[in-house]
Amino acid sequence: MNKVSKLGQGVGGARRFQQRYAPFIALAIGVLARVLSHHGVDFAPKAVALLALAWMLPFALARWAAPAANAAPAAGTDPALAATAPPRPPLAVRLARTASTTVVVALYRNVLFFLVPIWFGSATLSSINLVFPLALAGMALFSCFDRSYRELILERPAARTAWGFLILFAALVPAVAVTASLSPRWAAILSAAIAFLLTGAALLPRERLFNRRSQSRIAAAAAVGAVVITLVAPGLPPVPLVCHHAAFGSGVTDRALVEPSQRFPAGVPRLYAWFAVTLPAIYRQGINFQWYYQGRAAGRPIPSSVVGGRKEGFRTWSYLSAPSPGKWRVDVLTDAGQLICRESAVVGEGS
Numbered sequence: 001m002n003k004v005s006k007l008g009q010g011v012g013g014a015r016r017f018q019q020r021y022a023p024f025i026a027l028a029i030g031v032l033a034r035v036l037s038h039h040g041v042d043f044a045p046k047a048v049a050l051l052a053l054a055w056m057l058p059f060a061l062a063r064w065a066a067p068a069a070n071a072a073p074a075a076g077t078d079p080a081l082a083a084t085a086p087p088r089p090p091l092a093v094r095l096a097r098t099a100s101t102t103v104v105v106a107l108y109r110n111v112l113f114f115l116v117p118i119w120f121g122s123a124t125l126s127s128i129n130l131v132f133p134l135a136l137a138g139m140a141l142f143s144c145f146d147r148s149y150r151e152l153i154l155e156r157p158a159a160r161t162a163w164g165f166l167i168l169f170a171a172l173v174p175a176v177a178v179t180a181s182l183s184p185r186w187a188a189i190l191s192a193a194i195a196f197l198l199t200g201a202a203l204l205p206r207e208r209l210f211n212r213r214s215q216s217r218i219a220a221a222a223a224v225g226a227v228v229i230t231l232v233a234p235g236l237p238p239v240p241l242v243c244h245h246a247a248f249g250s251g252v253t254d255r256a257l258v259e260p261s262q263r264f265p266a267g268v269p270r271l272y273a274w275f276a277v278t279l280p281a282i283y284r285q286g287i288n289f290q291w292y293y294q295g296r297a298a299g300r301p302i303p304s305s306v307v308g309g310r311k312e313g314f315r316t317w318s319y320l321s322a323p324s325p326g327k328w329r330v331d332v333l334t335d336a337g338q339l340i341c342r343e344s345a346v347v348g349e350g351s
Contacts, residue, residue, distance in 0.1 A: 108143060108164075109140065109144070111167055112140040112167060113140050115167070115170045115171055116137050118239060118240070119133040119136055119237055120133045120137075120237075121242045122237035122238055122239045122240065122241055122242050122243075122340075124243070124339050124340075124341070124342050127339045127342065129237045129238075129338070129339055131235070132170075132235075132236055133237065135166075136166075136170055139163070164199055165195050165196070165198075168191075168194075168195040168198060168199070169191050169195040172187075172190075172191035172194055173187050173188050173239050174187075174239045176190050176191050177239065177280070177283075178240060178280050178283075181280075181282060183335070183336060184233075184237075184238040184239060184240075184285075184338055185233045187239075188229050188233050188236060189230055191229075192225045192226050193223070193225060193226040194222075195225070196221050196222040196224075196226075197219075197222045233336060234338055234339075236338060237338070237339075238338035238339070241277060241278070241279045241306075241334070241340050242277070242278040242279070242313075243276075243277060243340055243341035243342075244277060244278045244312070244313035245276040245313065246274070246275045246276075246332075246342070246343040247260040247274055247343060248260065248261060248262060248271060248272065248273055248274070248343060248344075248345035250264065250269075250270065250271070250272065251270065251272060252272055252274060252317055257274040257317075261345070262344070262345050262346065263345065263347075264323075264345060264347045264348075265347075265348065266325045266347060266348030267322075269321065269322065270319050270320065270322075271319060271323045271328060271345065271347065272319045273289065273291075273317060273330035273345075274316075275315070275316055275317065275332055275340075275341045275343070277306045277313055277314050277332070277340060277341065278308075278310075278311075278313040278314070279307075279314065280308045282308065283309075284305060284307050285305060285308075285334060285335075286334065286335035287303070287304050287305060287306055287316070287332055287333060287334060287335065287340065288332070288334075288335065289301065289302040289304065289318035289331075289332060290302075290330065291318070291320060291330055292328065292329040292330070293324065293326060294326050294327055295327070295329075298328075301333070318330060324347070325348030326346070326347060326348070327344060327346050328346070329345075330342070330343055
């Protein structure tokens, strides 16, 4: 067996391996990152690095492997045929193209599976902010169907670019928030602008990339994307903030909740809503407590703040004196309106 056959078999074997086992490996990577980092945010820059590699590899390889426009035909070649049929690339280039496709598929899939637990960790089950993590989970599962994934996404420039934008945005939000200590809303806005810039540049042909008109259009698209994210930010999970624990109680002693319960007798003197919020170190976030009675807002939001760096979470609470019988709920929101925690309790009514 010659070297060419061995190389071809090696590439084919690698492709079969990633098709069969990569989804399980990717899922294990995501779960492991979630466990090791407590809530995953410390690994966000690594996700961005993996994604940047997956994003740049096919473009760099295509430019490196592309034949020169002014290359002279080989000796003994008919000039007419040389003008109509470009020379076949060398074996190493063909193998590199095949291998790069396999690597890109695996990297995109790994980053997706990595990001899903991070976004789910900041979402609330009874809130609309669960939609985006569910979309990421659907994308991750779809990427496991290798043939459909290649045909519908990777082999279509527009679909691949839109797909890449969503993954890039999802990876940048926790990374920007952690590294720049930005609030979840500003991290989302900046991440959307960066993702739009990169995806817009990726759609343009190489010769138009440095055209001022094209650059202006890319910048305008990035601005529009940032505005759109500004409007929808309240519906996104507040990555990297995570509601570590939430409960109601009859009091708070040494920052610990007293007599936690979901039902309280009528006439209870005070009702405490107690929360533990996990966020990165050297990170401060303004929050608001919003009380609801029988599904309607009760009073104005009560401002406060949380500070990162505590593994058990930053413990904070709000209380209500002489609560009326009925169902009470408290939402903890960022100062931009993103839901961090939500907890409910019932006073009276057979409790």
